[in-house]
Amino acid sequence: MAYNVDITLIKMNKKYYYEYKGKIVNKIVYKGRTFFDKYEKVDKPLTLMIMNEHIERKKIIAHDLINRDRNIVENIVFDYNGNNPELFWNRVSLLLREEGFLNFTAYNSKTPGHLHLYIHKGHTTLNEAIQIGKKLSSKLSLKLPKQWRMFPNDDLPPEFNILNLPYGLFKKERGASWAKHM
Template sequence: MKVFDLEFSTDHYYIKRSRVVEQIPFNNRTFYAKFERISEPLTPLLFQQHLNKQYTIAVPLVKNGFTDYLVLEYKGEEYLRFSHLVKHLFHTMDITKFYIYQGKDEEKIQVFIHVMHLTLEEAEKQLTEISDRLKQRLTKRWKTLPSTQLPEAYNIVTLPYNEI
């Protein structure tokens, strides 16, 4: 399914519920998931309902231990500064294939970096390098995905709402 400039091929998606739908034990921790897995392909109608904020839809980032996107999600007052800083940083790092979107709120920015079939460990290594460079200029108010520290049902990303 194509979402703006992003391409997701998945046989399932996740829909956010108002309650905890699953407790997930992982690495001696318990995660409380509010996203319910739906074992069907995402349809254009569901995506439209997501854009209309009727549902919050997420898609998995990891398939068979590999990912095609690295994601930075920033939420804070300096979202415009974050966006400009990311563009500058990526230029200096020769990262050219990235997309910046607005999340559900105006202050939420989602940055998708297109990569070619990286393992979860390689993805986390690249994200750590990017995050460390960003921390030199900005207070850390972002998260990176995917992560080896999260269970599969948490290595998901909500679909963006608007292009920036």
């Protein structure tokens, strides 16, 4: 099986990636809390061959949400772990359009019904991305029970601001059709 998920808008840094090891690789103390990391950073390029191993479920591969060279973020992500992805998509897409976000894509994660919704924001400073994520999360929580986490997240160590590569496309929104209504 070949990795054929359209991830062009994610704009991930492919100079390195993270591989899930299934055991504790690193212990990190951050803001008075202890985190146990089960992902190991691999300082090799993320190639199509590695992505194919991920889609074939031979390995679990994650990418970094933060461009560490420039301290910017290309995407703000809802990590939805609820039980009704259609309802979540409908509510969040309305909210994002109201807030002026025109390009966003939801991908299926490993667990059926769970989604990673990437808001394609473009070159955004890390602090600004965190604030936008918190604002969107709080607005959405007025309409839905909170069953998601936001990334990037300043409550987690920088090494934990990673997400597994998508397994498939759920739905996408490209703003050209909605722009005339804004």
